[in-house]
Amino acid sequence: MEKETISVIVPVYNVADYLEECVISIINQTYKNLEIILVDDGSTDNSGKMCESLKAKDERIKVIHKENAGLAMARNSGLEIAKGDYIGFIDSDDCIKETFYEKLIHCLKANDADIAGCRFYRNVPNSEDFVYPEKSESYNFVTDSKGFMTRLYNDMGVFCVAWNKLYKRDIIMQHPFSKVRIAEDAYLMCDLAFAAKRIAWIEDPLYMYRDRPGSIMTAKRNFSLAEQEDRMLWIEKDINFYKKNSMEELQAMAEKVYLFNIRSAWDNLDKEAKKFYKSKYFEKYGHMLKTKGNPIKSKIKYTIFAIKLVF
Incomplete structure (x- = not known):
C-alpha cells in the first residue's frame, strides 16, 4: 500500500x-x-x-x-x-x-x-x-x-x-x-x-x-566577466566550503571542475573575463596540482592549458 x-x-x-x-x-x-x-x-x-x-x-x-x-x-x-x-x-x-x-x-x-x-x-x-x-x-x-x-x-x-x-x-x-x-x-x-x-x-x-x-542550457556561449562569474558561482561556493572544513581532496576535485569550466569557456570569454580568470586559473591550478584526489591525466591536461595561458 x-x-x-x-x-x-x-x-x-x-x-x-x-x-x-x-x-x-x-x-x-x-x-x-x-x-x-x-x-x-x-x-x-x-x-x-x-x-x-x-x-x-x-x-x-x-x-x-x-x-x-x-x-x-x-x-x-x-x-x-x-x-x-x-x-x-x-x-x-x-x-x-x-x-x-x-x-x-x-x-x-x-x-x-x-x-x-x-x-x-x-x-x-x-x-x-x-x-x-x-x-x-x-x-x-x-x-x-x-x-x-x-x-x-x-x-x-x-x-x-x-x-x-x-x-x-x-x-x-x-x-x-x-x-x-x-x-x-x-x-x-x-x-x-x-x-x-x-x-x-x-x-x-x-x-x-x-x-x-x-x-x-542552449543559450549563446559568449560570456562577459559578469556572466562567467554567474556560471562559476556554484563551484566557488563548493571550494570555499571545503577550505573552511579542511577537506583537501574534495577541494582539489572541485578545483578541477573550476579549471574545466575556464578551459571549456576560454575561447568565448571577453577580454576582461580572460584577464580575470587567467589569474584565478593559476590560483586553483597550484593547489589542485599538489593535492591528492584527481587522476594524473587530469593534472596533465590542466598543466598543458596552463602552459598555453603563459605563452
Whole structure:
C-alpha cells in the first residue's frame, strides 16, 4: 500500500509545446500517491491556461500562478505548499518513464537513504529521439556525502541536477533553492549531500531530458566577466566550503571542475573575463596540482592549458 505521498513540483514557463506530455507522464506513474504541483512562473504563452486544463483532468494536480522570478523561486513556491513525505522536481519540457517514482522510492527506502537518483535519456538535437545511456553497474551504489560529491565532480551531468532525484522531505525543506541565475541545481547539491547521511543510486535511465532551443542550457556561449562569474558561482561556493572544513581532496576535485569550466569557456570569454580568470586559473591550478584526489591525466591536461595561458 502506498502510504507515503510524493510531492512532484513542476516549474512552468512558456512550454506549451511540451507541458501536456510532461504532466501526462507524471499522471501515469505506477506509484499513484502523488501530489502534482504546477507552478506557472508568469508564462506569456498558453502554458498557464494549460495548467488549469490539466488540473481539471486529475484531482492530484494543484496550480500556482505567480509573477516570473525564475526556476529556483518557482520551485520554492511549490515547496511552500507541498504536503508530501518525499519531494521530486520535474522540468516542464521533460518527461519521465512510468516507473520513475516507484523505483526511486523503493531505492530510497530499501537503502535507508535521504536522496535517491537515477540516470537519464538525452534527446538528439533537432529531433524527437532520445539517446539511451550505455549500461553500467557502476551507477548502482549507496554512498555518503563525500562519496557522492566525488562522483559529482567526475560525472557532473548525471549528478549535479535536481530533477533525476527523490528527496526525503526534511532534506529539501532545510535547503531551499537560492536565487542564482545559472546552475541553481549545482549550487544546491553540496548542501544537500552533506545534509544527507546516505545517498543511493540506480543505473536505470528513467528521466527523459530535453535540450530545448532557447533554453538556459542552449543559450549563446559568449560570456562577459559578469556572466562567467554567474556560471562559476556554484563551484566557488563548493571550494570555499571545503577550505573552511579542511577537506583537501574534495577541494582539489572541485578545483578541477573550476579549471574545466575556464578551459571549456576560454575561447568565448571577453577580454576582461580572460584577464580575470587567467589569474584565478593559476590560483586553483597550484593547489589542485599538489593535492591528492584527481587522476594524473587530469593534472596533465590542466598543466598543458596552463602552459598555453603563459605563452
